[in-house]
Amino acid sequence: DIQMTQSPSSLSASVGDRVTITCQASQDISNYLNWYQQKPGQAPKLLIYDASNLQTGVPSRFSGSGSGTDFTFTITSLQPEDIATYYCQQYDNLIYTFGQGTKLEIK
Amino acid sequence: EVQLVQSGAEVKKPGESLKISCQASGYSFTSYWIGWVRQMPGKGLEWMGIIHPGNSDTRYSPSFQGQVTMSADKSISTAYVQWSSLKASDSAMYYCARVGLRAPDYWGQGSLVTVSS
Numbered sequence: 001d002i003q004m005t006q007s008p009s010s011l012s013a014s015v016g017d018r019v020t021i022t023c024q025a026s027q028d029i030s031n032y033l034n035w036y037q038q039k040p041g042q043a044p045k046l047l048i049y050d051a052s053n054l055q056t057g058v059p060s061r062f063s064g065s066g067s068g069t070d071f072t073f074t075i076t077s078l079q080p081e082d083i084a085t086y087y088c089q090q091y092d093n094l095i096y097t098f099g100q101g102t103k104l105e106i107k
Numbered sequence: 108e109v110q111l112v113q114s115g116a117e118v119k120k121p122g123e124s125l126k127i128s129c130q131a132s133g134y135s136f137t138s139y140w141i142g143w144v145r146q147m148p149g150k151g152l153e154w155m156g157i158i159h160p161g162n163s164d165t166r167y168s169p170s171f172q173g174q175v176t177m178s179a180d181k182s183i184s185t186a187y188v189q190w191s192s193l194k195a196s197d198s199a200m201y202y203c204a205r206v207g208l209r210a211p212d213y214w215g216q217g218s219l220v221t222v223s224s
Contacts, residue, residue, distance in 0.1 A: 001169060032209070034209070034210040034211075036152075038152070043202055043214040043215065043216060043217055044144075044152060044202070044204075044211075044214060045214070046210050046211065046212050049207075049209045049210040049212075050209050050210075055210075055212070085151075087151065087152055089152075089154075089210070089211075091209070091210070094140070094157050094166045095154070095166060095168060096142065096154040096157075096168075096211070097154060098151060098152040098153065098154060099151075100151050101151040101152070
């Protein structure tokens with residue numbers, strides 16, 4: 001099974017800061033990597049698919065990059081409404097695996 | 108508008124059976140896979156498996172193989188996951204999601220399952 005290692009597990013930042021989360025796969029997954037946002041009490045929301053493609057309706061301050069085993073998720077200017085837990089997710093032959101999550105808080 | 112509406116909260120005793128549902132609307136139900144995700148209290152997301160409503164092809168994640176059964180009824184655009192004998196450790200929020208070309212893109216609101224004696 002492909003394992004995903006996401007870091008950091010928690011992060012505190014100020015409004016306007018640039019925030020970066022990383023995700024590492026245990027083997028080459030090409031660009032088969034998605035990023036989700038989950039706010040308390042809500043279902044996850046797809047933000048980025050195929051490593052770098054912004055889902056329709058998602059603000060452009062969110063972005064993703066990477067391929068192979070190393071991936072990065074970035075918020076260019078943190079907004080108060082971005083407080084949430086973020087997850088990476090890989091997919092391989094209809095088996096999906098999530099990272100452990102990064103809880104983002106406002107400093 | 109694509110919508111996935113899940114069944115309501117359940118409180119069950121250990122050993123009881125349960126079937127929760129996910130009713131889809133706004134798209135061709137038999138053209139997309141449906142995935143299921145578990146989230147235990149205060150924990151992260153876990154992929155349980157995926158079913159194709161068109162032909163009932165089902166793929167379970169290794170951790171959930173043999174623990175749950177996924178099914179779908181095309182006639183009412185509804186997917187299900189069921190347990191034959193619940194354990195306390197099955198207490199969690201369960202989400203269904205439509206799996207688009209590359210990613211689970213639309214999600215249900217979640218079904219909370221509580222298993223307690």
